[in-house]
Amino acid sequence: MARTARRRDDRESGSIRRRSLLLGTAALGASGLALGATGCARVPSGDALARLRTQRTVRLGIAGEVPYGYVDDQGAFTGEAPELAKVVFKRLGIDRVQPVATDFGSLIPGLNSQQFDVVSAGMYIKKERCEQVLFSDPEYQMLDSFIVLKGNPKGLRSYDDVVRKKARFATGAGYAEIGYAVAAGYPEKDIVILQDQVAGLNAVESGRVDVFAGTALTAREVVKKSTKAEATEAFAAVVDGEEQIDGGGFAFRRTDRDLRDAFNAEILKMKESGELFRILRRFGFTESEMTSLTAEELCR
Known part of the structure; x- marks a missing residue:
C-alpha cells in the first residue's frame, strides 16, 4: 500500500474515531482480557477453526468506516462485514464475535501480530495485500467515486481530471485510491491523507x-446529509490502460487456511441463496455490486 508522509487530521473526525475506539474497547470488557490470559493454554494449536470453536469467540479487526465496519453511537459494532461475520461464524460453531477497532492502515499488521483473528472491514483484495494475508472470496464489487462541492465546480470525474486540473486531492489512510491517483500521475507527496x-x-x-x-x-452514503457536497457518478479507476473493478473481502492470517476455506464455503452458500445480498442491502449496497469474482482472480 502506498503511504505518504503528509497527513492532515480533521478534528471532528478524530473525535469520532477516538469515540469509536473507546466504545469498541468498552464493548470487549474484562472477558477479552480473560480470554487472552487463559484461552491459549486450553485450545488446539495449528488449527485456527478448531481453536476458535473451543474459545467460542472470534476477534474481528474493524476500521470505523461506515458502512463496512464501525461502532455506532450506542456503542454497538455493526456494518456489512461485522453483520456478515456474525452469521457465518455462528454457522461455523463460533458464537461470539468481538470487535477490535483500529485505523485502516493498521488492520493487516494487527492481524499478523495476533491482535485479532480476522479483518472484518470490507477490505479491497489487492495483489500486494495478498502477499501478506489470505483473503476470502469477495462479498461485493465496487467502483470509485469522489466527494466534491455541489455542482462539481471543477468537473472532476476521474483521476485523470484531478491531475489535469491540478485539484487538491485527498483520500483515506491506506486506501487503494492512493495508488490510483499516483498511477494517473498525481504526485504522492501532494496527496492529503485523512x-x-x-x-x-x-x-x-x-x-x-x-x-x-x-x-x-x-x-x-456520507454525503446524504450534506447541503454543500455531493458524490460523483461511480467510475472505474484506470491503471496501465485497464479498468479496475475492486472486490472487498475478509482477511485471514496466511497460516489459517482452514478457517478461510470454511468461511468461503459459507459465503458461497449465501451467494447462491441470495442471503448475502439481503444482509448487505441494509447498508446501501445495490444488486449490481454483488459479485462472482474470486479472491484468486483479484490477487492476480
Missing part, C-alpha cells in the same frame, strides 16, 4: 481540498 470519509467530507465542505476519493458506496 482519517476517514467524514474527515474527507469536512475537508471538501470547508474548501481545504477540492476532492476526496473513496468507494462509490462510501461517498454516496
Whole structure:
C-alpha cells in the first residue's frame, strides 16, 4: 500500500474515531482480557477453526468506516462485514464475535501480530495485500467515486481530471485510491491523507481540498446529509490502460487456511441463496455490486 508522509487530521473526525475506539474497547470488557490470559493454554494449536470453536469467540479487526465496519453511537459494532461475520461464524460453531477497532492502515499488521483473528472491514483484495494475508472470496464489487462541492465546480470525474486540473486531492489512510491517483500521475507527496470519509467530507465542505476519493458506496452514503457536497457518478479507476473493478473481502492470517476455506464455503452458500445480498442491502449496497469474482482472480 502506498503511504505518504503528509497527513492532515480533521478534528471532528478524530473525535469520532477516538469515540469509536473507546466504545469498541468498552464493548470487549474484562472477558477479552480473560480470554487472552487463559484461552491459549486450553485450545488446539495449528488449527485456527478448531481453536476458535473451543474459545467460542472470534476477534474481528474493524476500521470505523461506515458502512463496512464501525461502532455506532450506542456503542454497538455493526456494518456489512461485522453483520456478515456474525452469521457465518455462528454457522461455523463460533458464537461470539468481538470487535477490535483500529485505523485502516493498521488492520493487516494487527492481524499478523495476533491482535485479532480476522479483518472484518470490507477490505479491497489487492495483489500486494495478498502477499501478506489470505483473503476470502469477495462479498461485493465496487467502483470509485469522489466527494466534491455541489455542482462539481471543477468537473472532476476521474483521476485523470484531478491531475489535469491540478485539484487538491485527498483520500483515506491506506486506501487503494492512493495508488490510483499516483498511477494517473498525481504526485504522492501532494496527496492529503485523512482519517476517514467524514474527515474527507469536512475537508471538501470547508474548501481545504477540492476532492476526496473513496468507494462509490462510501461517498454516496456520507454525503446524504450534506447541503454543500455531493458524490460523483461511480467510475472505474484506470491503471496501465485497464479498468479496475475492486472486490472487498475478509482477511485471514496466511497460516489459517482452514478457517478461510470454511468461511468461503459459507459465503458461497449465501451467494447462491441470495442471503448475502439481503444482509448487505441494509447498508446501501445495490444488486449490481454483488459479485462472482474470486479472491484468486483479484490477487492476480
